Amino acid sequence: MIRDYHTGEPGRFRERSEERPRRASKAYLARLVGVLLLLVLLAGAGLAAWEGYRRFTRMxxxxxxxxxxxxxxxxxxxxxxxxxxxxxxxxxxxxxxxxxxxxxxxxxxxxxxxxxxxxxxxxxxxxxxRVPEAVFIADRRYLLSADGVILSELDGEDLPTLPTLRAAARRRVRPGDRILSSEMAQGLAVWRQFQLANAVQGERAHEIVMGGDGSYTVNLGHEMPSIRLRAQNMQEQLRRFGAALAASGRGLESFGDVDLRFRDRVVFRTLGGR
The missing domain is CATH 3.10.20.310 (membrane protein fhac)
Structure with a gap:
């Protein structure tokens, strides 16, 4: 028996197979357009909110x-x-x-x-x-804070009752500079310890000069000697100084300078340099 199976036309089958990707493409484009519209709406809402915030803050x-x-x-x-x-x-x-x-x-x-x-x-x-801790002398006189900041320049007429630190060499500084060093910190410590020790009755340290070798010179003022010492073991140096001065039987004003840096002696130099 011979049966005749009728099939569709070949061209119509190809048309249906081509329509499927077209429909998928249209659906994808529709979703993409929807996403873009949503992004535009969100951006517009964000800009509107930002503009509203700016207007609010600038009221x-x-x-x-x-x-x-x-x-x-x-x-x-x-x-x-x-x-x-x-x-x-x-x-x-x-x-x-x-x-x-x-x-x-x-x-x-x-x-x-x-x-x-x-x-x-x-x-x-x-x-x-900040509060002034000392007068620092470099190229000029300046007020110095405890954390080593130059506060301001001192006029010639300003005479604060503060310890004076003199740099070992002239240097240029300006207000705002931070110049604290271990030598300067020790110099302030020397001034405090000297005042507390009261090694020289009735006399105060007018100026501390930082030496290049790590020593310090304490200037006691007009017609008084300068005292050179080390920052370490100051109490022992001042004790030996007081004992030696008492043993000399002379007043401190009769000496030009005193050197306490040696471990076994105190060196007094008279005004004549001997």
């Missing part, structure tokens, strides 16, 4: 109207406020507090500074100031 209600400064004794309040560099109309919500603190710290008298907001209209600046 006149939040403009900086007052600035308070706390903890300042040496530096004038107006000087601290001016160092912020805040333009009129600046929003309290837009200022960079860390950047403002760094600006305040450029003043050598200020050791620590923090700036905080006081909503809705004010900023508060809290500072910790």
């Amino acid at each position: 006149s209600y939040f403009r900086v109207a007052e600035i308070y400064v706390e903890g300042n004794l040496q530096v004038a309040t107006d000087e601290v406020v001016e160092s912020l560099g805040i333009a009129p109309g600046t929003s309290l919500l837009e200022v960079d507090l860390a950047s403002l603190s760094r600006r305040v710290l450029k003043n050598p008298w200020i050791k620590e500074a923090s700036v905080r907001r006081r909503l809705p209209l004010a900023l508060t600046i809290q500072v910790v100031e």
Whole structure:
């Protein structure tokens, strides 16, 4: 028996097989367009929110109207406020507090500074100031803090009651420079120990000169000798000095200088150089 199976036309089968990838491509494009539209909407919403935030922060209600400064004794309040560099109309919500603190710290008298907001209209600046620890003589006379920062230059008429450190050699410095070294720290320690020891009754150290060999010279002032010593074992050096001075039977003003650097003796030089 012969059966005749009817099949579709070959061209129609090819058309159906070609329609499937076209439909898949159209579906992919539709999804892609949807994703792009969603991204555009999200971007638009983000920009609108950002613009709204900018408008909110720039409202006149939040403009900086007052600035308070706390903890300042040496530096004038107006000087601290001016160092912020805040333009009129600046929003309290837009200022960079860390950047403002760094600006305040450029003043050598200020050791620590923090700036905080006081909503809705004010900023508060809290500072910790440095205090002068000594007069440092280099090319000129300067006030020096305990952490070795040059605070300011001294005028000729300024005579603070502070220890004076003289550099071993002339050097150029300026306010704001940090120059603390182990020699300078020891020089200040020498001054303190000399004052506490009261080795010379009624006399105070007017100036400490740093020597190039690690020694220090204590100048007692007009018509008084200079005393040269080491920073180590100062108490023992001053004890031997007091005993030797008493044994000499002479007043300290009769000597030109005294050398305490030797372990076994104290060297007195008279005004004539002997």
